[in-house]
Amino acid sequence: MLLGLSKIIDCPGGEIPFETTLDLSEMRFGGCCPLNEPVRAVGRVRNTAGVLLLTGEIDTNLNGVCDRCCKPFRRAFHLPVEVVLVKKLESEQLSDPWIFELQDDQADLDDIFTTAVVLNMDSQLLCDPACKGLCPRCGKDLNDGPCDCKPERDPRLQVLEKLLNK
Ligand SMILES: [Zn+2]
Numbered sequence: 500m501l502l503g504l505s506k507i508i509d510c511p512g513g514e515i516p517f518e519t520t521l522d523l524s525e526m527r528f529g530g531c532c533p534l535n536e537p538v539r540a541v542g543r544v545r546n547t548a549g550v551l552l553l554t555g556e557i558d559t560n561l562n563g564v565c566d567r568c569c570k571p572f573r574r575a576f577h578l579p580v581e582v583v584l585v586k587k588l589e590s591e592q593l594s595d596p597w598i599f600e601l602q603d604d605q606a607d608l609d610d611i612f613t614t615a616v617v618l619n620m621d622s623q624l625l626c627d628p629a630c631k632g633l634c635p636r637c638g639k640d641l642n643d644g645p646c647d648c649k650p651e652r653d654p655r656l657q658v659l660e661k662l663l664n665k
């Protein structure tokens with residue numbers, strides 16, 4: 500969605516609300532596309548003392564397979580977004596991913612929110628950030644409770660112990 504901002508570009512204090520639905524179902528993370536439900540983005544663009552500030556948030560669900568416990572999961576995904584919009588990017592702003600250039604006084608909301616999701620997505624896809632994962636030795640799902648394996652000893656410590664025992 501392109502959001503026209505010509506009404507507020509030269510009007511400090513002016514603001515334009517927006518609400519749109521994005522399709523990010525093709526966006527890949529690892530081997531899957533976890534954003535396969537409609538993604539709702541709501542917010543507003545406000546001219547704050549001449550600076551165009553977009554604030555909004557994304558709401559959807561993640562569907563995927565957990566990288567740690569290997570179980571399929573579905574959980575809420577919520578992301579606040581805040582970016583600055585400028586008529587023309589200055590060279591020192593090129594490296595700032597949170598500054599976007601307007602095209603014909605319009606903000607490209609798809610581009611802005613897609614970029615925000617990419618920049619905020621964790622490198623691992625987890626059913627829960629606190630997922631305990633599987634035991635590397637017996638394969639038990641540690642979210643269901645501890646397994647009977649003894650804690651792995653650090654091989655460097657074993658070398659040290661051998662030396663000390665001599
Ligand atoms: Zn998990």
Ligand SMILES: [Zn+2]
Nearest residue numbers: 634637646648
């Ligand atoms: Zn185990």
